Every structure is written in C-alpha cells, then in structure tokens.
Amino acid sequence: MTGISAARLALLVGDLSAARRPRYTALADRVRLLVSDGRLPLGARLPAERELALSLGVSRATVSAAYARLREDGWAAARQGSGTYAALPARRVHDAGWRLGAADHGAVDLVHAAPAAPPEVAAAFAAAMAELPRYLPEPGYHSGGLPELRARIAARYTARGLPTTPEQVLITSGALAAIALAFSLLLRPGNRLLVEQPTYPDALAAGRARGAQLVPTALDPETFEEWPTIAVRALRAVRPAVAYLIPDFANPTGRLLGEADRERLSRALRRAGTVALIDESLVELGLDGEPPAPFGVHDPGSIAVGSLSKLFWGGLRIGWVRAEGDVVRRLAANSSAIALAGPVVEQLAACALLDKIDDAREAARARLREGRAALLGALAEQLPAWRVTPPPGGLVLWCKLPGPRSSGVVLEAERLGLRLAAGPLFGTGHVLDDRLRLPFTQPPDVLRRAVHLLARADARAAGQEGPAHPAAPDLVV
Ligand SMILES: Cc1ncc(COP(=O)(O)O)c(C=O)c1O
Structure with missing residues (x-):
C-alpha cells in the first residue's frame, strides 16, 4: 500500500x-x-x-x-x-466506507439518500409469499433474473419510449452491483473514465477499483447549462473508454439533462468511441415534471442501470442492467461466475411493486415534495448564508457553504448527534469542501431538527461558537 x-x-x-x-x-x-x-x-x-x-x-x-x-x-x-x-x-470493521457508523442509533442520519420502506413494500412481500409455492418445486436458480421481473422492467423501458425485450435486461443485486459489473466489462487498468463532478461516490470507488483514471467534468447547479459543453470538450480531448452519467435527477445535484443535450452528448460520445454507462436509479423521482425519454433512445449502444432502492427500498437489493442483447449475455456470464442467481422472494416482491408503480410513485413524490419544502424552508431560516438551487427531482439538496468547511461541519455535527457526508466525497480530488449534500428523505420534523443541529455545527466549524466539549487541558500548542 x-x-x-x-x-x-x-x-x-x-x-x-x-x-x-x-x-x-x-x-x-x-x-x-x-x-x-x-x-x-x-x-x-x-x-x-x-x-x-x-x-x-x-x-x-x-x-x-x-x-x-x-x-x-x-x-x-x-x-x-x-x-x-x-x-x-x-x-x-463491519461498516463500509463513507457510511461508517450507520448503526449509531439515536443519531439523525443525513448520510443515506434513500427512503424508509413505504407500506407497499410489506404488502409486496406478502404477495410474494403467496406466489412462492409455485416456485418451490424447481431448484430456484434463475440466471439473469426471474423472467417475470425482466419482462416487467423491459415493459417499463418500452413505455418510457425505448423498446426493450426481456433478453435485454439483467437483474442485479442493486444498481451499484450493475455499475461494478459493467465497469468490469468495459474498463481495463489505466483506461479513462469520464464522470460528472460531483457524482455518486460509490461509482467513483467502483471505477478506481478497476484501476481507471477518472476524468471529472464540473457540474454546478448554478451553471448547469455549461456542463454539456464541458463534457463534449472533454470527450473530444480525452476520448475516455467510458462515461458514467446520471442524466435524470443526478445524485447529488438533482440535475435533469434536457432532450437536446442528450442528443448532442450522444453524438460526441459516438465520435469519441466512448461507451456511456447511464445511471437511471433516480429516474422515477421527478418532483416538478417528467424526464425526457431514456438516453438509450439517442445512444442505442449505451448501457443503462436502474434500481428499486430509491423509489421503494434499498433493502430489496433489486437493480438491473439494460443493454443490447449481446452485451447482456456477456454481463450475465460474468455475473453468474460470481453469484449464480438472485433470491426469488425479493424478485417476486419486485414484480408486485412494479405492478403498482404508478400509485407508488405519486405517493413517494408527494412525500419527497414535502421533505424538499421543509428542508429548503428550514435552511432559508437558519442558514441564510448557504445557497441552494432547488432540484427538479431526486432525493437531495446540494448546498453551497460560505467557505470550505464541509469536513469541519461534518465533525462538529457528529458531536451533536447528526450524521452527514462531507462534500469532497462526491468529487475526484480534494475539491468540494464548500459543499454539503442533504437528503430530504426523512419526515419534515426530523429535517427541521437536523437543520437546527446543522446551524450549530456550522457556527462551530466557522469558529463562531465554543467547542462542543470543554477543551482538554493536556497540550497547549
Ligand atoms: C446514483 C445512484 N446510483 C446507484 C445507487 C445504488 O443503488 P442500489 O441501492 O440499487 O445499489 C445509488 C444509491 O445511493 C445512487 O444514488
């Protein structure tokens, strides 16, 4: 090391x-x-x-x-x-990476950008248990995923404007597994991987684990419209092997890429010979309107990944890859070399959830709109110097602090019982310490309490309030 x-x-x-x-x-x-x-x-x-x-x-x-x-x-x-x-x-040692300490009970958790399970999830498991006896006489290995689930996901793509067959869908244990699987097919050590900056930290980690060289492209909520030009220029100059992009309500900026920009980017990707890995984990979470048709409409060679974690529940561990049939077959072969197949009950529950997706979406969006309004309101009141561009969808606000003190705020907040993820996690270097991601997935009263703690943590990190605990007297430097 x-x-x-x-x-x-x-x-x-x-x-x-x-x-x-x-x-x-x-x-x-x-x-x-x-x-x-x-x-x-x-x-x-x-x-x-x-x-x-x-x-x-x-x-x-x-x-x-x-x-x-x-x-x-x-x-x-x-x-x-x-x-x-x-x-x-x-x-x-049993905790993982930047979510360390997730099991600290009693702390307010603003690290995870994922909702608690809505009532539909328990009902879906009950439906799955009722279906299960039909599957028990068989061995239960469904390589590539349960055919019923692949068919439902394919139908959803078709309904969204991208005709898809079940053979073009591979079920994975969540979207992150899908990203890692795609990277293992597409990236060799030293290959360039273009990413938005900021972006989803675990995707950066998955790219680094493949030995990829990360190529960040700046994505700032206040100047969203500049990003496509930055990305097109980077594609031309660097010709990366892969571009990992989140066009729909990106984590953490909430950015939604418009139709014309998708078209423009697809042309640049084709010219550069770059494969686009499109993360659609948040696509169902438009809070102010619907996203355009999937990226694959413009770029048929792109590979998409999706998930039920953000609309329903992370504990389901249901995600997928959507790609051309031959790519899916190669990914399926690699995947079954690691895990033969996914669990049947979870996939049956996923089928039940997808059958009622429209109602569930409406309910989830109403909860999230309420959370977004509560968090924006509390921030405006208690931290007026912080700047936030309200996102059109997704699960989080990407806040701009008055100075580079996000790591300091995280440490002070931890002492007050509030858990946060520091801004630099979402970038490829030591940048973004003037940013903080705040999920609005918790109920409004929890969010207001969190902002109260956050304001105290911010004052301490800025040196405007005394320390949380009396200073230890043993060393004066
Ligand atoms: C953009 C994005 N992609 C993928 C994931 C991982 O989702 P899953 O729980 O399906 O692995 C997340 C979750 O945080 C995410 O925000």
Missing part, C-alpha cells in the same frame, strides 16, 4: 486555525474523518511527523500528539520501524 504525501494530506485536512479545540485533537479528528469516509485508504502510510508539521504549519509536537491519539483510538497503527498507517478500529 502506498503512502500519502505531507502536502496532499495537509490539503485534505484543510485549515485548522478556526478549530476551538486543541490543534492536535482537531488534526486527529480530521484524519479520522478522512479514514472513515474512505478519502484516506486503509493501510496508507501517513507522512513523517516532521514533514506533516511543516506542511500544516504546526509544531511537530502537535502532529506527534495527533498520531498518538489516532493510534490510541485505533484509527492508525504503528509498524515497528516503518511508520504509522491508516487503520480501522476493530469495532468498526
């Missing part, structure tokens, strides 16, 4: 001067956040104390004390004679 340079770690840690607690604690906290949300890979060697002290402009004693604190708490480990390495405390 490689190390991280002092200069880069200093950049990721940011300015410690506003911290009201002792600098060494503030530094240890920042490094802990970087390890826990995956920005600092496990096993990465931390810089020598003297070098980091120089890069941060603090004393060596401060870095020494911070490293000692990290080791004490299990976030770093010392190896005899070879330095200090990023580690995970033993009690955290």
Whole structure:
C-alpha cells in the first residue's frame, strides 16, 4: 500500500486555525474523518511527523500528539520501524466506507439518500409469499433474473419510449452491483473514465477499483447549462473508454439533462468511441415534471442501470442492467461466475411493486415534495448564508457553504448527534469542501431538527461558537 504525501494530506485536512479545540485533537479528528469516509485508504502510510508539521504549519509536537491519539483510538497503527498507517478500529470493521457508523442509533442520519420502506413494500412481500409455492418445486436458480421481473422492467423501458425485450435486461443485486459489473466489462487498468463532478461516490470507488483514471467534468447547479459543453470538450480531448452519467435527477445535484443535450452528448460520445454507462436509479423521482425519454433512445449502444432502492427500498437489493442483447449475455456470464442467481422472494416482491408503480410513485413524490419544502424552508431560516438551487427531482439538496468547511461541519455535527457526508466525497480530488449534500428523505420534523443541529455545527466549524466539549487541558500548542 502506498503512502500519502505531507502536502496532499495537509490539503485534505484543510485549515485548522478556526478549530476551538486543541490543534492536535482537531488534526486527529480530521484524519479520522478522512479514514472513515474512505478519502484516506486503509493501510496508507501517513507522512513523517516532521514533514506533516511543516506542511500544516504546526509544531511537530502537535502532529506527534495527533498520531498518538489516532493510534490510541485505533484509527492508525504503528509498524515497528516503518511508520504509522491508516487503520480501522476493530469495532468498526463491519461498516463500509463513507457510511461508517450507520448503526449509531439515536443519531439523525443525513448520510443515506434513500427512503424508509413505504407500506407497499410489506404488502409486496406478502404477495410474494403467496406466489412462492409455485416456485418451490424447481431448484430456484434463475440466471439473469426471474423472467417475470425482466419482462416487467423491459415493459417499463418500452413505455418510457425505448423498446426493450426481456433478453435485454439483467437483474442485479442493486444498481451499484450493475455499475461494478459493467465497469468490469468495459474498463481495463489505466483506461479513462469520464464522470460528472460531483457524482455518486460509490461509482467513483467502483471505477478506481478497476484501476481507471477518472476524468471529472464540473457540474454546478448554478451553471448547469455549461456542463454539456464541458463534457463534449472533454470527450473530444480525452476520448475516455467510458462515461458514467446520471442524466435524470443526478445524485447529488438533482440535475435533469434536457432532450437536446442528450442528443448532442450522444453524438460526441459516438465520435469519441466512448461507451456511456447511464445511471437511471433516480429516474422515477421527478418532483416538478417528467424526464425526457431514456438516453438509450439517442445512444442505442449505451448501457443503462436502474434500481428499486430509491423509489421503494434499498433493502430489496433489486437493480438491473439494460443493454443490447449481446452485451447482456456477456454481463450475465460474468455475473453468474460470481453469484449464480438472485433470491426469488425479493424478485417476486419486485414484480408486485412494479405492478403498482404508478400509485407508488405519486405517493413517494408527494412525500419527497414535502421533505424538499421543509428542508429548503428550514435552511432559508437558519442558514441564510448557504445557497441552494432547488432540484427538479431526486432525493437531495446540494448546498453551497460560505467557505470550505464541509469536513469541519461534518465533525462538529457528529458531536451533536447528526450524521452527514462531507462534500469532497462526491468529487475526484480534494475539491468540494464548500459543499454539503442533504437528503430530504426523512419526515419534515426530523429535517427541521437536523437543520437546527446543522446551524450549530456550522457556527462551530466557522469558529463562531465554543467547542462542543470543554477543551482538554493536556497540550497547549
Ligand atoms: C446514483 C445512484 N446510483 C446507484 C445507487 C445504488 O443503488 P442500489 O441501492 O440499487 O445499489 C445509488 C444509491 O445511493 C445512487 O444514488
């Protein structure tokens, strides 16, 4: 495992001067956040104390004390004679990446951008159990997915304007598995992968896991209309192997790509020889209107992934790939080499949910509109200096903070019982620390309470309010 340079770690840690607690604690906290949300890979060697002290402009004693604190708490480990390495405390090993600590009961969770299961989900499982006896006499392995489910998903594409057969659909364990599967077919180490920036962090991780070189294209809610030009230019200049795009209510910006831009982008993709991987996980969540026809109408060679996690429930673990038949066959072969087939009951429940999708959509959209209004209202009242462009759909607001302090806000919020994902997670480098993603999937009263805590966390991170706990008196630097 490689190390991280002092200069880069200093950049990721940011300015410690506003911290009201002792600098060494503030530094240890920042490094802990970087390890826990995956920005600092496990096993990465931390810089020598003297070098980091120089890069941060603090004393060596401060870095020494911070490293000692990290080791004490299990976030770093010392190896005899070879330095200090990023580690995970033993009690955290079952948590994953940037959602670490998801099981902290009692905390308000604004990390997950996914709804609690609506009543339709339990009803769908009851319907699935009633259907199950018909399937029990067979072995239960349905490679590629249950034919009934593939047919329903194909029909939905056809209804949305992209004629699709069941053979063009492959069921996966959620959209992320679909993304990883597609990347494993399309990307070789060193290949370029064009992404929107910001984008969905786990897709970035899946690209990195394939050894891809990420090519970010800036997507700013205040200047959405500039992104297609930026993307077309990048396609021409870089000719990436793959472009991972979220045209419908993107996570985290909520951006909806218009029909003309889809057409323009498809032409540029064709010219560059780039395969588009289109993430449609949020396509059913238009809050102010319907999205245009699927991207595949313009770019028949593109591969789409979808999911029931955002409209229904992440616990279903139902996602899919939609592509040309030969691509689906190759993906299915790769997929069954890892998992022979998906679980039958969940797929039957998914069929029942899709049979009532129109009513469920209306109910979900009404809940989300209410959440969006509550969150926008509370932010305008309590954090008027933050800027937010109301998104036309999706599950989250992408907020602009008055300064680069999103990681600091996350740490302060954690102390107050509010869990957040820091802005830089959604980018490919150390950018976006002036951004924070806030999901509006929770009930309005929870959202208002969350913003109350957020305003306190923001004031502390900006150095305008005292520390959450009395400062430890043991080291003054
Ligand atoms: C854009 C996007 N794609 C994919 C996923 C993963 O969805 P699934 O639960 O189906 O794996 C998410 C969930 O956060 C998402 O926001």
